[in-house]
Amino acid sequence: NAGVMQNPRHLVRRRGQEARLRCSPMKGHSHVYWYRQLPEEGLKFMVYLQKENIIDESGMPKERFSAEFPKEGPSILRIQQVVRGDSAAYFCASSRLRREAFFGQGTRLTVV
Amino acid sequence: EDQVTQSPEALRLQEGESSSLNCSYTVSGLRGLFWYRQDPGKGPEFLFTLYSAGEEKEKERLKATLTKKESFLHITAPKPEDSATYLCAVHNMSQQGGSEKLVFGKGTKLTVNP
Numbered sequence: 396n397a398g399v400m401q402n403p404r405h406l407v408r409r410r411g412q413e414a415r416l417r418c419s420p421m422k423g424h425s426h427v428y429w430y431r432q433l434p435e436e437g438l439k440f441m442v443y444l445q446k447e448n449i450i451d452e453s454g455m456p457k458e459r460f461s462a463e464f465p466k467e468g469p470s471i472l473r474i475q476q477v478v479r480g481d482s483a484a485y486f487c488a489s490s491r492l493r494r495e496a497f498f499g500q501g502t503r504l505t506v507v
Numbered sequence: 508e509d510q511v512t513q514s515p516e517a518l519r520l521q522e523g524e525s526s527s528l529n530c531s532y533t534v535s536g537l538r539g540l541f542w543y544r545q546d547p548g549k550g551p552e553f554l555f556t557l558y559s560a561g562e563e564k565e566k567e568r569l570k571a572t573l574t575k576k577e578s579f580l581h582i583t584a585p586k587p588e589d590s591a592t593y594l595c596a597v598h599n600m601s602q603q604g605g606s607e608k609l610v611f612g613k614g615t616k617l618t619v620n621p
Contacts (some may be wrong), residue, residue: 399550437613438551438594440528443606453608486550492583495541496609498550 398423399489400469402470416472416502422471427470428488428496429462438486441481444470476491477506509534509599521617523584526552528615530595531577538577538600541609543570545592554580554593585619592616 400419408414420427429441443451444464455462459477464470483494484503488496510533520526532540539558543551555564557573565570568589570581580593596609 401550428608430568430611435613438596438609438611440608440610443608451608454608490607493538493607495539495553495556496607497553498543500550 396464397398399475399487399497400500401487401499402429404500405503405505407507409507410478411476414474414477414481414504416485416487418470418472418487418489418499420470421497424489424491424497425466426490426492428490429470429472430486430488430498432484432486432501441472474504477504479506482506485501509597509610511595511597511610511612513593513595513615515615516613517616518618520585520617520621522580522586522621525581525585527582527584527591528580528617530580530612532595532597532600534597534610536600537597539571539598541596542580543580543594543596545594545614549575551594574593582617585617587619587621590617590619 399421402417425468430438432438440454442455442462447466447506461473482505484501486498486501488498490496512531514529519539537601541556541558542554557572560575561572568583572579582604595615
């Protein structure tokens with residue numbers, strides 16, 4: 396049973412480009428979460444999704460960031476017009492309802 | 508607003524020197540407290556879930572305990588391979604819309620010297 400799969404592991408984008416981060420949850424998990432981790436900071440919640448639904452996006456910046464979890468395929472976190480402040484590690488986690496969340500290895504985004 | 512504070516920020520131990528990490532929390536209704544381990548460049552690895560005061564869980568050299576205001580992660584006779592950042596997180600049952608999000612502390616960076 397493969398764990399949570401994230402790709403790419405490392406992503407470099409120039410300012411103004413778009414970044415697309417992918418996450419495939421563990422088999423049997425229908426809940427997906429995205430977190431952001433800045434150096435020396437804790438993990439910050441961004442968004443919680445179930446299939447085809449955004450349940451809680453209270454941690455998402457109001458502009459440039461969006462997330463989806465389609466009926467088929469991985470969850471996608473999209474960042475448009477990236478800025479240097481978007482450089483961080485982005486982690487995806489998945490779970491069953493009301494159970495512990497398991498994390499992927501993260502995507503490290505660097506904006507140059 | 509839910510808050511999670513971990514202490515100390517960093518801890519250095521000699522191999523075999525037991526100690527405890529602290530996680531104090533403020534939530535309106537705790538549904539679960541979680542401990543994770545994170546190695547550099549990796550994602551958090553799930554360790555324990557605690558649901559109610561008085562609950563304890565063990566795994567190898569680690570033991571997690573929970574009170575109404577804080578949790579402790581006890582490390583008995585640690586080894587160098589226990590070196591990592593240990594993260595604590597809480598899930599609030601009162602979250603709007605039934606959100607399953609976790610609120611994390613900043614972690615305790617543990618270094619165990621041989």
